[in-house]
Amino acid sequence: MNKYSEELALVKSYSCSEVFVTVVKMWNAVAKILLRTKVHQDYSRTLLLVQKGRSILTRPPSSRNCWQHIAGAVQPFNVSTSIQKVEALDVNNFVRIHWEDGSKSLYPAVWLRDNCQCPDCFLHSAKARKLLLEDLDVNIGVKEVILTDRQKVYITWPDKHTSEFEAEWLKKRCFSEQARAEMQEELFLPECKYWGSDLQLPNMSFEEVLHSDESAYKWLSTLKKVGIVLLTGAVTRQGELVKLGKRIGFLRLTFYGPTWQVEDKRDANNVAYTSGKLSFHTDYPVLQHPPGIQFLHCIKQAATGGESEVVDGFHVSNKLKEQNPQAFQILSSTLVDFTDVGVDYCDFTMQSKQRIIDVDYRGQVVRINYNNATRDTVFDIPAEKVQPFYAALKEFVDLLNSPEHKFTYKMKPGDIVTFDNWRLLHGRRSYQSGTEISRHLEGAYADWDVVMSRLRLLRKIVQNGN
Missing domain, CATH: 3.60.130.10 (Clavaminate synthase-like)
Incomplete structure (x- = not known):
């Protein structure tokens, strides 16, 4: 048995839930194996249903599909934008996201509703908001939140309207001081190089x-x-x-x-x-x-x-x-x-x-x-x-x-x-x-x-x- 076969056997020896939880830690080993192993990819999804601050695992992958699920998860995306868990907080109407890198982000419910990306609320051809502020409930709360594939967040609102948000989109718009500073730098390029008589004229x-x-x-x-x-x-x-x-x-x-x-x-x-x-x-x-x-x-x-x-x-x-x-x-x-x-x-x-x-x-x-x-x-x-x-x-x-x-x-x-x-x-x-x-x-x-x-x-x- 070669090195990569041993790694494959090691991964398969874990229970389905153990593999699913430790997927990030074993990323490098799995990636190497996938480069050398043909794995059938199914389209089953794991949903994390979050309601009233509780996270519930629904539709866990079966033992037969466990390895296929991990293989399907190995896609070219940034690991840091993968979501571990989401929860709706009753206090102050927030949604909290737990990222795979261990960080957490708070998103006000009113901001999420205001920035719904569905065709009724957002004109994608113009990249402009259609939702009118007079139609926005500024005290809105979240009815339920669903996480799929650790990459998408679905929100159902009290009036049964639904919104979908990509993990990368949410990560870039995180309200932490560091994330806001990074976004402002990307948008406005504020770097300034001062000079005097020593200027090297470009x-x-x-x-x-x-x-x-x-x-x-x-x-x-x-x-x-x-x-x-x-x-x-x-x-x-x-x-x-x-x-x-x-x-x-x-x-x-x-x-x-x-x-x-x-x-x-x-x-x-x-x-x-x-x-x-x-x-x-x-x-x-x-x-x-x-x-x-x-x-x-x-x-x-x-x-x-x-x-x-x-x-x-x-x-x-x-x-x-x-x-x-x-x-x-x-x-x-x-x-x-x-x-x-x-x-x-x-x-x-x-x-x-x-x-x-x-x-x-x-x-x-x-x-x-x-x-x-x-x-x-x-x-x-x-x-x-x-x-x-x-x-x-x-x-x-x-x-x-x-x-x-x-x-x-x-x-x-x-x-x-x-x-x-x-x-x-x-x-x-x-x-x-x-x-x-x-x-x-x-x-x-x-x-x-x-x-x-x-x-x-x-x-x-x-x-x-x-």
């Missing part, structure tokens, strides 16, 4: 980004993490940014058009359309929802001057918070007026109120809104708070301009810089202007919603290998 081929899903995924994931990526090798003509917009979905239309030309213009309607120095700023804080991403395509570059400068606004904001918490508090709580009036794609008169530093419910910086050129003369705060605000803003700007924080580079014709307009502040050194146009950039915007949508889709394609 660069990629423009053509590869357009034609390779893997390259496009790398571009957008790096853009999300680092905040800036330089694309190289674009043709030096207008219209290349439209291609980039189509790659992600579409560009953001603003009052300056779907794309716009950054040149030294006579009677300029924007300070960017001059040859002078541009201080660090984010674009369009005058909009209630500023563009999340900016693209700048270098078509022609000045021989001297015109260098680009960028700074990580999130990193500097955190430095300010450490250095002067009061200044950070002022800039993250004071609403500042912004204005922009003119004619371009159409005529416009815009007003907004923004905090220089936007923070979320956790106190983490999520957006910088600062453009000194469009900061309004109107300031809607009490007079005694004005000077402290200016002092806080000046300290922030001084940190932005610190040599240890800013990164300087010069674009070449064919370069396209793509960066996070909510995180990075950008500027430009002055350049010599002449009778002919000496420097020409084409610009465009995109929203983070569009970029994140494409990033998630590309991640799925790359991970699935198709």
